[in-house]
Amino acid sequence: MQPDSQHMSDEEIVSMTIRDAAFFSHIVLRYEDKLSRYIMRLGIRNAEDRQDTLQEIFIKIYKNLNGFDTSLSFSSWVYRIAHNEAISAYRKLSVRPEGHLIDEGNERVAREMTMEEGAEKEFDVRVNAQEVYRALEEVEEKYRTVLILRFFEHKEYEEISDILKIPTGSVGTLIHRGKKQLKEKLDTKQLHV
Amino acid sequence: MKKIESQPHTNSDQESKLSCLVLAQIAQDSLTPCARWRFLCRNYFVWIAWAVSVIFGAISFTVMLYVADNARFALYEATHSTPLSFFAEVLPFMWIVAFLIMGTLAYYNMSHTKSAYKYPLWQLLTSSMVFSIVGGIVLHVFGVGYIIDTQLGKGMPLYQSYERTEAKMWQNPEEGRLLGVFSEMDEKEQVYIFIDGNNKKWSIQTAELRTPDRDLLSSGKTVRVLGTTKDQKAGYFHACGVFPWMHNGAVSAQGMRADRKVFLEKMYAHMENGDRLEGFEREVFEKNQDMPFKEGLCADLAVVKRMKF
Numbered sequence: 001m002q003p004d005s006q007h008m009s010d011e012e013i014v015s016m017t018i019r020d021a022a023f024f025s026h027i028v029l030r031y032e033d034k035l036s037r038y039i040m041r042l043g044i045r046n047a048e049d050r051q052d053t054l055q056e057i058f059i060k061i062y063k064n065l066n067g068f069d070t071s072l073s074f075s076s077w078v079y080r081i082a083h084n085e086a087i088s089a090y091r092k093l094s095v096r097p098e099g100h101l102i103d104e105g106n107e108r109v110a111r112e113m114t115m116e117e118g119a120e121k122e123f124d125v126r127v128n129a130q131e132v133y134r135a136l137e138e139v140e141e142k143y144r145t146v147l148i149l150r151f152f153e154h155k156e157y158e159e160i161s162d163i164l165k166i167p168t169g170s171v172g173t174l175i176h177r178g179k180k181q182l183k184e185k186l187d188t189k190q191l192h193v
Numbered sequence: 194m195k196k197i198e199s200q201p202h203t204n205s206d207q208e209s210k211l212s213c214l215v216l217a218q219i220a221q222d223s224l225t226p227c228a229r230w231r232f233l234c235r236n237y238f239v240w241i242a243w244a245v246s247v248i249f250g251a252i253s254f255t256v257m258l259y260v261a262d263n264a265r266f267a268l269y270e271a272t273h274s275t276p277l278s279f280f281a282e283v284l285p286f287m288w289i290v291a292f293l294i295m296g297t298l299a300y301y302n303m304s305h306t307k308s309a310y311k312y313p314l315w316q317l318l319t320s321s322m323v324f325s326i327v328g329g330i331v332l333h334v335f336g337v338g339y340i341i342d343t344q345l346g347k348g349m350p351l352y353q354s355y356e357r358t359e360a361k362m363w364q365n366p367e368e369g370r371l372l373g374v375f376s377e378m379d380e381k382e383q384v385y386i387f388i389d390g391n392n393k394k395w396s397i398q399t400a401e402l403r404t405p406d407r408d409l410l411s412s413g414k415t416v417r418v419l420g421t422t423k424d425q426k427a428g429y430f431h432a433c434g435v436f437p438w439m440h441n442g443a444v445s446a447q448g449m450r451a452d453r454k455v456f457l458e459k460m461y462a463h464m465e466n467g468d469r470l471e472g473f474e475r476e477v478f479e480k481n482q483d484m485p486f487k488e489g490l491c492a493d494l495a496v497v498k499r500m501k502f
Contacts, residue, residue: 165310
């Protein structure tokens with residue numbers, strides 16, 4: 001009888017995959033779109049490169065299934081592998097982010113970013129989202145990554161800490177500084193509010 | 194890359210191009226998940242490496258503690274001109290460096306454990322150091338520092354144990370210091386026959402020694418003798434102070450203060466005696482004439498002069 005994968009947890013699918021590789025397709029299906037968007041935001045914009053990188057990511061996930069740290073959520077573990085693979089692929093391909101880092105339809109997210117504490121209160125909610133996208137491209141990589149995970153992937157601080165392997169306190173600091181740097185970039189662009 | 198032919202547990206409508214590619218590659222390359230024991234071994238290896246670093250750090254620290262506890266700074270003027278030069282000589286630099294290296298290694302190993310990233314650098318570094326320090330203190334309580342230092346000193350000619358450092362400081366006839374044991378009394382010459390650390394025989398004059406010093410000298414125990422070498426070839430030594438040689442246990446701060454008090458009393462007594470004899474000399478004899486006494490030589494000791502000024 002075929003198990004109903006819809007109601008199965010990631011961990012259950014993992015243990016079934018270890019016995020039968022075919023179950024791994026469920027993992028791929030669950031994370032394909034999320035990881036595709038994530039690595040694109042990290043800078044792998046070419047569809048073919050992205051497909052290759054994703055394939056490498058899933059192969060790596062498969063090979064390391066027995067090393068899955070059950071103290072983490074499976075999602076964080078998957079994102080950690082994806083992040084590392086995407087960064088090395090990005091460097092290998094020498095791909096520079098081109099055009100808009102953030103895909104269309106994320107205007108709401110960009111607006112959310114500008115509404116958060118500190119740097120953002122000066123901004124009107126009707127901020128020009130396109131300017132935010134461009135400014136984010138210029139933010140340092142270490143800040144950009146946490147900003148993407150926080151505001152585009154909607155990850156909690158704990159999850160970001162697990163994905164990037166940094167202390168939770170550092171996540172907060174990086175987000176704060178990232179937003180500050182983002183504000184400076186927006187200021188230099190003389191963003192109209 | 195070809196697709197795998199059958200996927201018994203997947204829904205065909207759920208299949209995606211990517212999942213087909215991934216499964217095809219898994220089948221084609223006969224990939225299997227890495228064995229769990231490999232991950233466990235890596236994890237255990239990191240922790241074992243950390244434990245080894247901490248243990249060696251604790252050993253380094255316990256020897257440092259042993260040296261710190263045993264450093265006989267009570268008599269530092271006898272061997273060095275300043276406390277700084279004394280500590281520069283007795284500090285166990287090798288063990289300090291070893292402790293720092295082990296601390297760094299422990300930190301490095303700990304930072305490679307699975308959950309290390311959750312903690313800031315200072316916490317990882319401090320925790321590794323704290324384990325070594327606590328371990329070092331526990332080992333020190335059981336006298337492990339002394340055992341390691343002395344055994345290494347015996348077994349390795351190049352290793353400078355603290356006992357050897359101290360012995361080197363005191364076995365220095367040119368500078369008026371001897372380390373050794375009493376052999377016999379020469380009744381005819383009224384001198385003590387003394388065998389130093391190099392098995393050289395010395396005739397020690399004790400005219401300026403106090404009774405407790407003479408008793409200690411003739412006790413047969415290993416002692417340190419401070420004085421002046423009158424004739425190194427013939428082995429004549431004029432003693433100004435005798436001090437016990439203790440290297441079997443730590444000295445308390447109170448004991449160290451008592452040792453220092455006795456040492457200072459002896460040196461100030463020589464100083465006063467020298468002043469008294471100098472005044473007497475001026476009164477009775479012409480200047481620059483040799484003194485007719487056996488006494489007064491101790492007032493010319495470098496340590497006495499240092500303390501005078």
